[in-house]
Amino acid sequence: MMMMAAAGNESPNRNSEDKTSSRRQNEVNKKLKYTSLAILVIQNASLILSIRYVRTLPGDHFYTTSAVVMAxxxxxxxxxxxxxxxxxxxxxxxxxxxxxSIVIQYWDTLKLAVPSLIYTLQNNLQYVAISNLPAATFQVTYQLKILTTALFSVLMLRKSLSRIQWISLVLLFAGVAIVQVEQESGKQKEAVTAANQNYFKGLLSVIISCLSSGFAGVYFEKILKGSSASVWMRNIQLGIFGTVLGLLGMWWNDGAAIAEKGFLFGYTPMVWGVIFNQAFGGLLVAVVVKYADNILKGFATSFSIIVSTITSVYLFGFHVDLVFTLGAGLVIGAVYMYSLPKANTSTSSTSTASSSKAGESELDAFLPNLKAPGKKKGN
Structure with a gap:
């Protein structure tokens, strides 16, 4: 009888402890989620702004091809x-x-040569685009990569898009078109021309960059799904090809100048900051997205456009008018709409759950100390 009474007393206490533990864990997860959001906003906005800043400073400029290799x-x-x-x-x-993974399975490694070539091209084009376009204009236009990625996903992976996603893609295209028409006929083009920058060159670079980003991203996803190799190993394989191809591009474009002035010519603490941001940004996002859902990720991208625009006004004298605000507003809304979850279906929910578990297992192996306390690792 006494044992039964003791067991009865333990049960409410245990339930109370479980509820307290669960409440604390929810609070921790909530803090991590919004910390992740802040990190995503800062990373998205700071990379564009810092590249624009270091490329428009007076004096000797670093060689962008060497920065791509270093990253x-x-x-x-x-x-x-x-x-x-x-x-x-x-x-x-x-x-x-x-x-x-790299030598024995050499054919598997060689598959990464295609996306690596495209990513190397894309990274170089980003520098060209940001050097010739206002930061806010670049970031709004660069969201076209969502459109290209979606189209390549439908064509190459046979993915289906929800009605709201198709609507968001139309709004995205309309918003970017409005911004470009406004920039083409407005004061921004005059300011860019006055600063010895080529607006058409920047626009062409960002469009090609969006196309390459969409294709390479979908191709990389297709390779990942057909292989058991980890994301980190795939990034090493990509990086090996990227380094070799980047060195070839550097030799072709700036070889003589770098041989004379040195690989690190023009590097300042700010330039190093840009390179570290570019190198670790993608890996950082992969980690923080563990604690932020897709809606928050879309919100972070949208909010970073606002941050970039406001900062550009103060740093670069960027002019914001009603037409630009309308176009940027459409893009921000479209990015957020596209990130909204699809209607629950058995297929999509199973796919989402499995991809979520796969992503968590990758990150759990890397960050075991960030697991919820008391959570046991599955077999």
């Missing part, structure tokens, strides 16, 4: 370090995995 090298080193952590510092196992 690839840093990305590879980071992913190698992550895999070494996953192997708990076991160098033999680490080297064996690299040899097997």
């Amino acid at each position: 690839e090298v840093l990305k590879v080193i980071t992913c190698l370090f992550i895999i070494l952590i996953q192997k708990r510092g076991n160098v033999k196992s680490f080297v064996s995995l690299l040899y097997d």
Whole structure:
């Protein structure tokens, strides 16, 4: 009887402790979610603004081709370090995995040459575009990558889009078109021309960059789905090709100048900040998205456009009028609409759950200390 009474007393206490623990965990998750949102906004806005800033400063400029190579090298080193952590510092196992994944499975590695070439081209084009376009105009126009990615997903992966996503893509295109028409006929083009920048060159660069981003992203996703290799290993394979192709591009475009002035010519602390942001930005986003859902990610992209526009007014004298506000508003709304979840179906929910679990398993191996307390790792 006494044992039964004791058990009865323990049960309410245990329930109370579970509720308290659950409440605390929800509060922690909520804080992590909005911290992730803030990081995404800062990363999205700061990369564009900082590239624009360092490329428009007076004096000697760094070679963008060398910056692209340096970002690839840093990305590879980071992913190698992550895999070494996953192997708990076991160098033999680490080297064996690299040899097997890169050398033995060489045909699998060679598949990454195509997206790597496109990503290298895209990274160089981004520098060209931002050097010739106002930061806010670039960021609004660059959202066309959502449209190109969606179209390539439908064509290459046979994905289906919801009605609201198709509507958002139309709004996105309309918003970008309004911004470009306004820029083409407004004061911004005159300001760009006066600063010895080529507006048409910048616009062409960002359009090609959006096309390449859409194709490379979908191609990379297709390769990931057909392989058991980790995201980090895939990034190493991409980085190896990216470094080699970047070096070839650097030699072709700036070889003589770099041979004379040096690889790190024009590098300042601000330039290093841009390179680190570009190298680690994608990996950082992959980590923080673990705590932020897709809607918040879309909201972060939208909010970063607003931050970029406001900052551009103060830093670069950017002129915001009613037409630009209308176009940017359509783009911001479209980005948010596109990120809204589809209507629940058995197929989409299963796909979402499995992709979510796959992403979490990747990140859990990298960040075991960020798991919820008391959560046991599944077999």
